[in-house]
Amino acid sequence: MSLPRPATPLHDRPAPGRWTQIDPLLLIVTLLLIGYGLVMTYSTTAETRTFTGDPMQFVVRGAIWAAVGLAAMAAVALFDYAWLGAFAPLLYLFTLGLLSVVLAIGTSSLGAQRSVNFGGLSFQFSEVAKVLMIVVLAKFFADRRASIGSPLTMLLGLVLLAPAVFLVYRQPDLGTSLVFIAIFFGIAFLAGARIWQLVALVAMAAASFPIVWALLKDYQRARLSAFLDPYADPQGAGWNIIQSLIAVGSGGATGKGLTAGTQSPLGYLPIAESDFVFSGLAEDLGFAGAVILFTLYIVLLVAALRVAFRAKDPFGMLIGAGIATMLLCQIMVNVGMAISLMPVTGIPLPFISHGGSSLVSICFALGVLQSISMRREPEGP
């Protein structure tokens, strides 16, 4: 490696990677989930493709993104994650830049400005911004382990987080901004933050709910009320929830079979290949399919935590914690939304939702995890 050593003193020392130390469990479960995602893309777009003419259009596109993601994962794994720490301030500015670009030139879809079109492809910068923010926050807390007990540290961390959350919220993408906040809590928790401080933050957030409510847009308020009582407006705000419940419930134990679901192809289930993909999965593959997915997710999260647990330094550990938090949060919110345990928010389900930005960002994050795994202290003889 001929990269210059960063000028700033490094807390974490770059170390050579060992291919033998990649996490095989993490890799295998990643590949399985990517495969599961392609199957679900096929299943939920099976009817749509008959209208577009190209039968495998969505599956092919998904496969291309998967290849891009896997390549990115390999490249990132090669790269010593310590460099990410060295460039953390730059990454932070880059992140805010990306999010500002979305607001400035992003294209609208369904009332929200979330993606940027570039070369015929559309990118959701907030997906990659989440991963970059994990790196930034991990670096921040790793460097302040000594003063972690100080409220000032927490305050500084929040100041760091706030612009990103604000920019994402302005898109508006309430769900993703909540994921940012969850990541902050996950990293702070494993960094050793005082429990009472975290609890106090949650309490303050809860206390400020009326203010937040007032700041919410009408459709967001409608979604929240619909979550509490979908049948108050069954044709309007409650529609998605009711139709999603019908899709999930009608799947039964083993589902109606791939492409055999009726709720999404007939348009009862909106955005069936991304936001409500889990509903389609539960309808087509039933309880069994959902449990298989949950098992894969649990393996993924445990593998991610194991990488964090084995990391050679706090920075690596906290990145692992942040990535696990992000994945868990997205799974919880997306699945919870489909089965009416959570209000409706547009958060993709990792690997399963059709969408290049999400998949590549997650692959990038898992590449960082493999990088951490490869550079852990070798196990004693």
Add this chain to the structure above:
Amino acid sequence: MRQDPRAFIPVRRFIAFGVAIFLVFSTLTVRLYDLEILRGDYYHVLSEQNRIVRLPVPAERGGIVDRTGYVLARNIPGFAISVIPVDLPRAREEELSQRLGSLLTLPSDSVGDTIRAQRIRNPYEPVRISKTPVPREIALAVTERAELFPGVRVDPESIRFYVDGTLYAPVLGYTGPITEPEFEKLKQSGYLGNDDIGRTGIEDVYEQYLRGTYGWREIERDAALREIKTLALQRPTVGDTVVLTIDDRLQKLLDSELRKGVDEDKFTQAVGVAMNPQNGEILAMVSIPGYDNNMFARGITTAELAALNGDDRHPLVNKAIGDRYPAGSTFKMITGLSALSEGTATRDTVVNVSASSFSVSGTTFYDWRQHGSLDFVHGFAHSSDIYFYTLAGGTPFAPNVHGVGPEAIAKYARMLGFGAPTGIDLPNEDGGIMPDPQWKLATFDEPWTIGNTYQEAIGQGFVAVTPLQLLNAYAAVANGGTLWQPHVLKQVTDAAGNSAPLPEWKSRKLAMTQENLRLIRESARRVVTIGHAYMPNLKIPIAGKTGTAEFGASTGKDSAGRNKLGFHNWFVSFVPQADNTDPTAQIAMVIFTYDSSKSLCELCLNPAVGMTQRILERYLGANK
């Protein structure tokens, strides 16, 4: 001892994180278990209901034919014009509303309102614009200039068509749109909100046969309610054909005679009913003036309906069964049968009608002439009022003859079907009035007088009958003493040619002797050969009885501009197989002319008599 370089690992917080993962997935799994396993069936039904909708496919209504198969009611194709709002650009809505409005003669505002309401309700679903079936020319005008009619859809639909319109309207009735309360009651039996239903007549009474069995089409539709594909189809079963006992040839003979009489201003209204006395089958039923039931089938306009309702001759009423009239001298048959049955008179009871009037307690009663000495046959044949006053209440002309009394007359009259509906299979039948002293006391709180008995004896006063009641009573005499439930239904045939089971037609035996019934038949035959209804050059052995009732308001004009002529004339007849008194008559007929011009005199013939001769001679002449 080397310090553990990885002391920064917060083991307990990792464990807490693991627990959090466990809790999250446990919660999700439990909820999924509840939704998919415990309530899976419930949601499965919901998902099917979501996408699968069962649409009814209406059945073609069955036809109505006469006893020979001549078609009286059938369906002809018409068209319905609807608009699918989603296919109609808003900018052209106004223009289209006006164009459709003028084409269908509807106010363009209401067309526009209908389209706008549907645009809000469900823009993908067609909304019907035409209120009544549209003829082919208009449908073609729309389909050929499709560019002028964006979003407009033309669908075939059936219109009920009554081949002879007015002629059969009193019997067939008509169909019309189902009303809201009817729909509430009938939707369980598969009726649709925009269904037509039999409104009156045969269409109403035999709705169950005529309607057929609707089919259904199960279609899959998407969230926008667009039809994706047909999943299952249950074809409708066409309604059964209702075969009537009516003989179209006789119906038309009867109608043309009666209509001619109205046209020649001999009377203003007329009723003719013919039946087979051996089984109660109605062979013809004409009520004039009538109405064209096709007006109702295609959707009657307010003006048309107002004209029908404004006509004081009540064209919408089937007068054969729906209104009551004084029976006049035709009722002498009942008075006579009562006296014969009670034994207060025999065929040899003689009354010397030595004057044409007499007075009882200050009231004068008349006969139409001074007959001289009459026995039963001649009293009946010449229709002597005094003869029957005597049989009913006793008169000074025959001091040894005791009147049979009003109670007995009412008893036998009721036995012959008066005072109650005959039970014919047509709606809105009137029961008439059969008075007796008790009835008068209850109704008017007045005692019965001898005058009431005399009036009752000759079918005037309180006695009120429907033409069908009168016919049915004579038919019972003609067939030897069986009172049938008259009916117009002969048979119900389904599309495969199978017959449905028919109602059991009621009949009852009269408590009267054959001898007395034969005497009435003989006397009725004398009416035609030597008596009051003498028919010259008669080719068939017709028997019968005339009747005339004078009524008060015999001056002025009715709402149709016709002179009120002052008399109702009856002729009830039956035709024995040969010139004998056997109960073999195959046809009995009543003709009733309302507001007749000819007065009660021997030379001015009752118009019903001549018509009866012409009709029966032509009908039976060709029939035999």
